[in-house]
Amino acid sequence: MKGYVVLETGEQFEGVLFGAEQGKDIHAEIVFFTGMTGYQEVLSDPSFKGQMVVFTYPLIGNYGINQSDFESLKPQAEALLISELNVSGHHYESSQPLSDCLKQADIPYLTGVDTRAIVKRIRKNGDMRAVLTTNPDTVDFSASSPLGEQEVVSTVSVQNQVTFGAGERHVVLMDFGYKKSIVSELVAEGNKVTVVPYSTSFEEVASLEPDGILLSNGPGNPKQLVAELPIIRKLAETYPTLGICLGHQLLALAFGGDTEKLNFGHRGANQPVIDQKTNKVYMTSQNHSYVVKETSLAHTELQSRFFNINDGSIEGLEHKRLPVLSVQFHPEAHPGPSDSAQLFNLFKEMMSQGRESLYV
Numbered sequence: 002m003k004g005y006v007v008l009e010t011g012e013q014f015e016g017v018l019f020g021a022e023q024g025k026d027i028h029a030e031i032v033f034f035t036g037m038t039g040y041q042e043v044l045s046d047p048s049f050k051g052q053m054v055v056f057t058y059p060l061i062g063n064y065g066i067n068q069s070d071f072e073s074l075k076p077q078a079e080a081l082l083i084s085e086l087n088v089s090g091h092h093y094e095s096s097q098p099l100s101d102c103l104k105q106a107d108i109p110y111l112t113g114v115d116t117r118a119i120v121k122r123i124r125k126n127g128d129m130r131a132v133l134t135t136n137p138d139t140v141d142f143s144a145s146s147p148l149g150e151q152e153v154v155s156t157v158s159v160q161n162q163v164t165f166g167a168g169e170r171h172v173v174l175m176d177f178g179y180k181k182s183i184v185s186e187l188v189a190e191g192n193k194v195t196v197v198p199y200s201t202s203f204e205e206v207a208s209l210e211p212d213g214i215l216l217s218n219g220p221g222n223p224k225q226l227v228a229e230l231p232i233i234r235k236l237a238e239t240y241p242t243l244g245i246c247l248g249h250q251l252l253a254l255a256f257g258g259d260t261e262k263l264n265f266g267h268r269g270a271n272q273p274v275i276d277q278k279t280n281k282v283y284m285t286s287q288n289h290s291y292v293v294k295e296t297s298l299a300h301t302e303l304q305s306r307f308f309n310i311n312d313g314s315i316e317g318l319e320h321k322r323l324p325v326l327s328v329q330f331h332p333e334a335h336p337g338p339s340d341s342a343q344l345f346n347l348f349k350e351m352m353s354q355g356r357e358s359l360y361v
């Protein structure tokens with residue numbers, strides 16, 4: 002049926018709407034993803050919870066959906082906006098077309114919509130709220146909370162702990178909405194991984210006798226998780242710790258730093274990042290709206306180490322005394338390049354050598 006996306010600026014764009022009930026509006030934050038491939042990983046990355054994703058690449062669905070590229074047990078994004086949807090999906094591993102997957106998971110999507118124009122509006126006005134609707138005249142933005150004010154991690158974190166692999170080191174992964182690829186990388190590095198709910202106490206984590214802590218990626222504004230910060234700090238002061246994306250932002254907050262929202266987020270597979278310690282540049286996979294504020298680190302024991310070459314924003318930190326490292330980008334890739342996957346190896350070194358290993 003004919004449908005519309007209505008932006009918070011009041012602008013509206015017409016397309017063909019699938020999977021939405023007549024008269025039932027879908028409210029979400031609208032963000033854009035610039036990768037040419039990777040729609041399956043985007044759809045199933047829990048960090049996209051509460052967001053509708055506009056794909057800048059004009060043809061989506063062309064290689065279908067397979068059984069191995071899901072980043073979590075089910076699709077997580079609130080809705081998708083696609084210029085042209087390929088409804089067959091040609092690939093030898095494809096088990097179903099994207100449209101079938103979206104239908105099964107009850108994820109609405111708008112196709113035939115002017116994604117270029119929408120992305121230009123987002124770049125001008127920033128990530129904002131948007132509504133998918135069949136009736137643009139009745140859209141009411143007061144029906145959803147302002148951006149960054151909703152706590153979403155509790156809707157995606159595991160309820161009970163679960164263990165993967167049987168390696169010699171034991172990593173406890175605090176789950177704020179983890180991607181499967183993070184666990185796969187840790188297991189491939191020879192670690193046993195226990196994923197625990199994000200609200201697990203310090204004592205419970207300690208009783209698992211970890212060699213290291215991984216603070217995972219996840220959806221929403223890191224400041225919604227202030228209650229967890231003392232535990233995160235205590236864990237990082239006790240064990241070698243690696244933070245990824247939301248986990249990186251939480252580490253910064255826990256040690257007294259601050260975060261802020263980018264005008265529009267980094268979501269794509271070709272974000273250049275420099276490691277100032279090694280002078281190496283990585284092409285990285287990214288998906289975030291918030292960043293650590295450089296000035297907020299002055300009175301903390303954290304120092305910035307990685308920077309985004311496009312806009313100069315902080316892409317990673319390390320602690321001055323402790324084996325604590327964090328990155329805003331995704332070394333586990335999926336989707337995107339795995340240039341920075343060796344950071345999992347560095348984490349392994351941190352677990353055996355401590356802070357010394359950070360002098361690479």
Ligand SMILES: NC(=O)CC[C@H](N)C(=O)O
Pocket residue numbers: 048217218219220221222223245246247248288289290291292
């Ligand atoms: N991928 C992530 O962990 C995202 C972190 C956070 N929700 C942000 O948007 O900045």
